[in-house]
């Protein structure tokens with residue numbers, strides 16, 4: 882029996898630390914729409930009120946600040962973690978982004 886798979890339009894990473902505060906949390910959609918999530922956080926996805934995207938929330942322990950993703954060109958890119966205390970990668974300078982990327986890469990190399 883084939884299981885019906887849930888389809889999501891977007892995936893976003895959320896800092897677990899932000900959810901633990903038990904305060905309303907504002908999740909930003911790629912379209913700029915804001916979804917306010919009220920505690921307790923039980924849903925695994927939310928729907929953007931603006932573009933109606935189904936946004937799957939992937940909660941990360943603590944507040945890692947950023948995670949590494951791949952760009953369409955195959956390079957590494959910093960992806961924001963929503964609810965993080967760190968600024969959005971777009972607000973950083975190129976040099977700052979590169980410094981964080983190499984810091985994360987060094988950490989990853991040490992772990993393997």
Ligand SMILES: [Zn+2]
Nearest residue numbers: 910912929932
């Ligand atoms: Zn949206």
